[in-house]
Amino acid sequence: MYRTVIVEDDPLIAAINQTFLARDPRFVLAAAFHSGRDALPWLRSNPAELLILDVYMPRMSGLELLRELRAEEITLDVVMVTAANDSRTVDALLKLGVTDYLVKPFTAQRFQQALDTFARHREAIAAHESVSQEELDALLSSGRSGQPIPKGLQEGTLVRIRSCLARTAGEGCTCEALSEEVGLSSVTVRRYLTYLVGRGEAVSRINYDTGGRPSLLYRLSPDAAPER
Numbered sequence: 001m002y003r004t005v006i007v008e009d010d011p012l013i014a015a016i017n018q019t020f021l022a023r024d025p026r027f028v029l030a031a032a033f034h035s036g037r038d039a040l041p042w043l044r045s046n047p048a049e050l051l052i053l054d055v056y057m058p059r060m061s062g063l064e065l066l067r068e069l070r071a072e073e074i075t076l077d078v079v080m081v082t083a084a085n086d087s088r089t090v091d092a093l094l095k096l097g098v099t100d101y102l103v104k105p106f107t108a109q110r111f112q113q114a115l116d117t118f119a120r121h122r123e124a125i126a127a128h129e130s131v132s133q134e135e136l137d138a139l140l141s142s143g144r145s146g147q148p149i150p151k152g153l154q155e156g157t158l159v160r161i162r163s164c165l166a167r168t169a170g171e172g173c174t175c176e177a178l179s180e181e182v183g184l185s186s187v188t189v190r191r192y193l194t195y196l197v198g199r200g201e202a203v204s205r206i207n208y209d210t211g212g213r214p215s216l217l218y219r220l221s222p223d224a225a226p227e228r
Helices: 011-022 036-045 062-071 087-095 108-126 133-140 155-166 175-182 186-199
Strands: 002-007 027-033 050-053 077-082 100-103 202-207 215-220
Touching: 002 011, 002 036, 002 108, 011 027, 011 108, 027 036, 036 062, 050 062, 062 077, 062 087, 077 108, 087 100, 100 108, 100 155, 155 175, 155 186, 155 215, 175 186, 175 215, 186 202
Parallel strands: 002 027, 002 050, 050 077, 077 100
Antiparallel strands: 202 215
């Protein structure tokens, strides 16, 4: 079993992380902390394979903790689960070698994909003394369930649209409203929404209460974790 540590200051999100983790028998929760400063001494003296880490926390942020771990050559894998989606923070964390990056709110499906990717990489490396080019190519392209983002879609724009959906009311919002908020054409935004619906991250329904032509309303999937 993969010993996992969760560092998250929001009790609700920490509980959701633990619930999702407990569904996969390959993983066991070794410890949970509310700040990077509390987690650091434990990580220095205890073995773990995976760290599920938030960014915005008191006393020591997730970014500061990860920098300290890398400086001390503590090389456990890290999955970010955070509302931090500004480009500078994302870039800094990716350069520190995070395994995956989930932007709150996230679905149980997306969380499971991160666990599957981590386990697949670990199992592939453990099974071979050397790795072929083909195996490396498969590992390096096996992000979200082995399916890369379709050509023409950008990860940064997906992050923005997810964040906008997270801020909408419970009934959802139209593609046109989202396009105004993100500053892109409705045709472009509809492509991203179709992709998110197909992945199960978002849902749509027809709204007949418009007084005219019915419209489609989009919102995050019901099992998405709330943004904190």
